[in-house]
Each structure stands twice: as structure tokens, then as C-alpha cells.
Amino acid sequence: MKATMDKLVNLCKGRGIIFPGSEIYGGMGNTWDYGPVGVEIKNNLKRAWWKRFVQESDNSFGVDAAILMNSRVWDASGHTTSFTDPKMDCKNCKTRHRADNLIEAHSKGAVNPDTMTNEEMEAYIKEHHVVCPKCGKSDFTPIRTFNLMFETSRGVTEEGQNVVYLRPETAQGEFVNFLNVQRTTRAKVPFGIGQIGKAFRNEITPGNFIFRTIEFEQMEHQWFCKEGTDAKYYEEFKKKAWDFLVDLGFDPEHLRFKDHDKLAHYAKSACDIQYLFPIGWSELNGIHNRTNYDLSRHAEFSGKAMDYLDPVTNEKYIPYVIEYSIGADRLMLAALTEAYDEETLDGGDTRVVMHFHPAVAAYKVAVLPLQKSLGDKAREVYKKLSKSFMCAYDEAGSIGKRYRRQDEIGTPYCVTVDFDTANDNTVTLRDRDSMEQIRLNIDDVAAYVGEKIKFD
Numbered sequence: 046m047k048a049t050m051d052k053l054v055n056l057c058k059g060r061g062i063i064f065p066g067s068e069i070y071g072g073m074g075n076t077w078d079y080g081p082v083g084v085e086i087k088n089n090l091k092r093a094w095w096k097r098f099v100q101e102s103d104n105s106f107g108v109d110a111a112i113l114m115n116s117r118v119w120d121a122s123g124h125t126t127s128f129t130d131p132k133m134d135c136k137n138c139k140t141r142h143r144a145d146n147l148i149e150a151h152s153k154g155a156v157n158p159d160t161m162t163n164e165e166m167e168a169y170i171k172e173h174h175v176v177c178p179k180c181g182k183s184d185f186t187p188i189r190t191f192n193l194m195f196e197t198s199r200g201v202t203e204e205g206q207n208v209v210y211l212r213p214e215t216a217q218g219e220f221v222n223f224l225n226v227q228r229t230t231r232a233k234v235p236f237g238i239g240q241i242g243k244a245f246r247n248e249i250t251p252g253n254f255i256f257r258t259i260e261f262e263q264m265e266h267q268w269f270c271k272e273g274t275d276a277k278y279y280e281e282f283k284k285k286a287w288d289f290l291v292d293l294g295f296d297p298e299h300l301r302f303k304d305h306d307k308l309a310h311y312a313k314s315a316c317d318i319q320y321l322f323p324i325g326w327s328e329l330n331g332i333h334n335r336t337n338y339d340l341s342r343h344a345e346f347s348g349k350a351m352d353y354l355d356p357v358t359n360e361k362y363i364p365y366v367i368e369y370s371i372g373a374d375r376l377m378l379a380a381l382t383e384a385y386d387e388e389t390l391d392g393g394d395t396r397v398v399m400h401f402h403p404a405v406a407a408y409k410v411a412v413l414p415l416q417k418s419l420g421d422k423a424r425e426v427y428k429k430l431s432k433s434f435m436c437a438y439d440e441a442g443s444i445g446k447r448y449r450r451q452d453e454i455g456t457p458y459c460v461t462v463d464f465d466t467a468n469d470n471t472v473t474l475r476d477r478d479s480m481e482q483i484r485l486n487i488d489d490v491a492a493y494v495g496e497k498i499k500f501d
């Protein structure tokens with residue numbers, strides 16, 4: 046892998062993939078805007094996920110729940126009390142840090158702060174003279190816990206306002222709709238609910254580009270099953286999550302499972318799939334056996350029974366849940382990292398090429414007239430092909446430069462319209478990875494490319 050974070054950030058900014066958020070105002074920390082190319086790539090990743098986890102599963106159903114939920118949801122889920130980070134301020138340079146991150150960085154990953162109490166973390170930082178990454182001094186305030194939920198208020202008058210939260214995860218929208226989905230689909234346990242949507246967290250630590258942002262998208266899937274079958278489904282979802290990544294083109298050498306050292310009090314088992322990001326091995330997604338904690342808590346806090354009645358055995362129970370959760374933006378960063386390559390060509394030139402899975406690439410085909418005078422014919426071809434998939438059109442600069450521009454955003458095929466096109470209705474189709482060219486009839490291009498861009 047030759048991708049560094051700087052190279053990716055520069056490429057993304059220069060090629061319309063991702064821009065710094067609110068850039069003309071000097072930006073806003075940990076926010077990013079997807080550009081014309083980036084929005085296509087991200088949508089394609091979401092489409093691939095939805096296809097695999099909702100569309101192709103005969104017993105999974107989608108929802109799109111509200112971002113703003115009744116605040117009691119977050120009391121029930123435990124977020125109002127426990128969704129906190131342990132923060133410390135550097136007394137010298139006044140910067141704010143997460144104690145767990147300081148320890149992880151200081152020990153180069155050898156010490157796992159997840160298993161430590163706040164007091165233990167404070168003691169470790171003092172004892173090992175852990176320094177502030179900004180100013181190098183070791184003089185911190187005691188740890189204070191900091192709730193990561195963004196708060197806003199609902200109501201017309203100051204007095205009548207109620208606190209509401211921007212959801213910090215999409216999962217609760219799936220839990221609170223468990224019975225709605227079950228009733229309206231007549232689904233039998235086991236079944237799944239999937240959702241893709243925005244989540245918000247008031248993260249205080251540096252984001253590492255789109256790795257950790259304050260606004261991001263999650264793709265979450267809850268599998269509701271009977272206690273006793275949960276361990277089997279936990280393993281199945283681990284495999285499904287892994288296969289999804291490998292099928293998207295990830296090298297298994299760049300992926301690994303990591304069991305959680307400290308389980309949440311309600312979890313029976315939990316692991317992450319880590320990816321070898323430019324910042325090192327880090328969490329890409331999580332798989333959790335959440336037992337029947339979430340549905341039980343919602344039953345308790347809402348007063349509504351969350352039981353499932355088995356139509357065959359007449360048994361009533363609250364299902365267990367296997368959760369699979371992955372950030373769309375984090376997957377985007379992983380896909381960018383995995384795709385990035387710098388190649389030395391035969392003549393000694395180098396090219397940057399993004400080897401995205403064709404299903405993920407923003408544009409499937411770029412239509413390029415060999416010369417500007419062939420523009421009318423080329424636009425005709427563009428019009429025809431863009432009925433089937435996203436296409437780019439480029440007539441500016443030498444053909445070599447145009448190929449390079451498409452390589453840099455990962456367009457799998459370039460169709461060149463030349464002087465023969467008008468006579469024999471054929472075009473040249475260039476493959477991004479092999480750079481080989483074949484001659485095809487215009488009428489056959491959509492079917493040829495359509496086959497190659499499938500995600501199965």
C-alpha cells in the first residue's frame with residue numbers, strides 16, 4: 046500500500062472527492078463535504094451494503110427512522126448517562142485530549158485503556174509522564190467525563206423547550222421499530238432490520254480525515270434471534286461482514302478481527318474488523334451480541350411489551366440481537382486507501398490509479414472524443430451510455446492526460462470516439478487496470494460494462 050493520509054487528502058480535494066467542510070470560512074474541525082466524485086463513490090458503497098444485507102437477505106427489511114427521537118430513547122439505551130469520553134485538558138497549552146488516546150499513543154498500543162477506570166488512567170498518565178501531543182508538557186487536569194451527544198432544544202418558547210439529541214447511532218431507530226416491522230412484514234424470528242443514516246457525535250479528538258468525524262453515516266443491521274441461537278448468528282455475521290469487504294476488493298491481509306477486551310455490561314461477545322488504514326490498524330466495523338438488553342430496556346422505559354410470540358410454539362420471549370455496524374465514511378476511507386496505487390509505466394512515467402471495484406467507482410465510463418471536432422458524436426455516445434450508469438465526459442487536453450485524470454478517480458473504462466467511429470459505429474474501450482484497449486460496437490458497450498460493474 047502506498048497511500049498516506051496526506052496523499053489521500055490531496056487527491057480527494059483536487060479531484061472532487063472530498064473537500065474540507067465550510068472551507069471558505071476557514072473550515073470546521075472534523076467536518077468534510079463530499080464532492081461530485083465522492084458522493085457517487087459513497088452512494089455506491091451504501092448501495093453495495095444495502096444489496097448484500099437487505100436486498101439479498103430474504104428475511105431482512107429496511108427502515109429509515111427519524112434522526113430526532115424522543116429523549117427517553119437515549120435514557121433507555123444508556124446514552125444520556127454513559128455515552129462519554131474521558132477528557133483531560135493540558136494546563137500548559139489548553140488543548141483537550143482523551144485520556145485513553147494519550148495512553149494508547151504513549152504505549153504504542155501495548156496498553157489497552159479500555160480496561161482501565163478513570164482513576165487508573167490518571168495514575169498511568171502521571172506515573173509514565175505521558176506528555177501533551179501539542180506542547181510536550183505533562184501537566185493535565187483530572188479526567189472529566191464528556192457526553193458525546195449533540196443537544197438541541199425543541200419548543201417555541203424558552204420555558205417550553207425540551208432537550209432533544211441528534212442521534213449518536215442509527216441502531217435505536219431499528220430497535221424501537223422492531224414490533225412495527227415484525228407486524229407489518231409478518232416476519233418470523235430470526236429476521237433483520239437494516240438502516241443507513243446520519244449519526245452525530247461531539248468527538249473531541251483529531252479526526253484523521255474522515256476516519257472520525259462529528260457527523261457521519263452508519264450502516265447498521267440488527268439480527269433478532271432466539272436466545273441459544275445467538276452464538277451461531279454472531280459467527281455468521283462475522284463471516285458476512287468479512288466477506289462483504291473481501292468481495293469489495295479488500296486484500297484479506299489488510300483486514301483482521303479484534304475481540305473487545307472489555308465487554309459492555311449487556312454484551313455477550315463483541316469484536317471489530319480492523320483495517321490497515323494509513324494511521325495503522327484501526328476499527329472499520331463492529332459485530333456485537335447485544336443479548337436482549339436493548340429491547341428489554343425499551344420495554345421497561347416505554348411501558349410497551351417488546352415480546353415476540355412464536356406462532357409455532359406459542360412461546361413468548363424478547364429476542365436477542367446480533368448487531369453489525371459500519372460507518373459509511375470509514376468504509377469510504379478504507380476503500381480509498383485500498384484502491385490507491387502509484388504505478389511506474391513502461392516509459393518511466395508514473396500514474397496514480399485508484400483500483401476501485403467497478404461497482405464502487407464514481408463513473409463507470411468516461412467518454413473522450415479523440416479531438417474536439419468529434420464532440421458531437423462523443424456527446425451522442427455519452428447520452429446513450431448515461432442512461433445505464435454514471436458517465437464522465439472530457440474533451441480538455443491530450444488523450445493521455447485525460448486517461449490519467451480518469452485513472453486518478455478510478456473510472457474503470459474509457460471510451461474513445463475517434464475518426465472511425467462515424468464510419469463503423471465502433472469505439473475504443475480502455476481498461477483502467479491493464480490499460481489494454483479493445484474495439485467495440487457502440488451498441489455493445491452498455492452490456493459489456495454492465496456485466497463488469499456488478500457487485501455480487
Ligand code: GAP
Pocket residue numbers: 213214215216246248255256257258259260261263265328329330331368370371372373374375376
Ligand atoms: N450501534 C453501535 C455503534 O454505533 P460504534 O462502534 O460506536 O457502534 C459503529 O460505531 C461504526 O460506526 C464504527 O465501527 C465506525 O465504522 C463508525 N463510526 C463510529 N464513530 C464514528 C465517527 N466519529 N466518525 C466516523 N465513523 C464513525
